[in-house]
Amino acid sequence: MVAACVAATIGALVIELGSYTSFLYMLGSFFVPLFGVLLADWLVAGARYREADVFGAATFRPGPVVAWLAGFAVYQWLFPQGPGWWVDLVERTNPPDLGIGASLPSFGLALALGAAASYVARRARPASVPV
Secondary structure, three states, X not given: OHHHHHHHHHHHHHOOHHHHHHHHHHHHHHHHHHHHXXXXXXXXXXXXXXXXXXXXXXXXXXXXXXXXXXXXXXXXXXXXXXXXXXXXXXXXXXXXXXXXOOHHHHHHHHHHHHHHHHHHHHHHOOOOOOO
């Protein structure tokens, strides 16, 4: 255990952690809207999941995927991360500086679209399918 602590301390002192910020922002652009979609689905389900919600769900649900992609696109538009060609391409669209970053708009859009998709999917479910 002491060896692991020493190795971690030496690594933290030697490795330039500033070079990982782009990678961490890219992870944020992926997971922030994903959390919004999952939270929306859970809330529309009544803030609880039953066994049928988890194991009886459709294999592919396009509504939540579209909601996640929209949130990802908003995050990338407001704060582009990734390869240089991608950042240059997005910056040509002159994204606005909202002053609040990209996480909140991305999360909000994914939450709203995810809730709408979940609501529509639950209403469209046939009556024979257990709830």
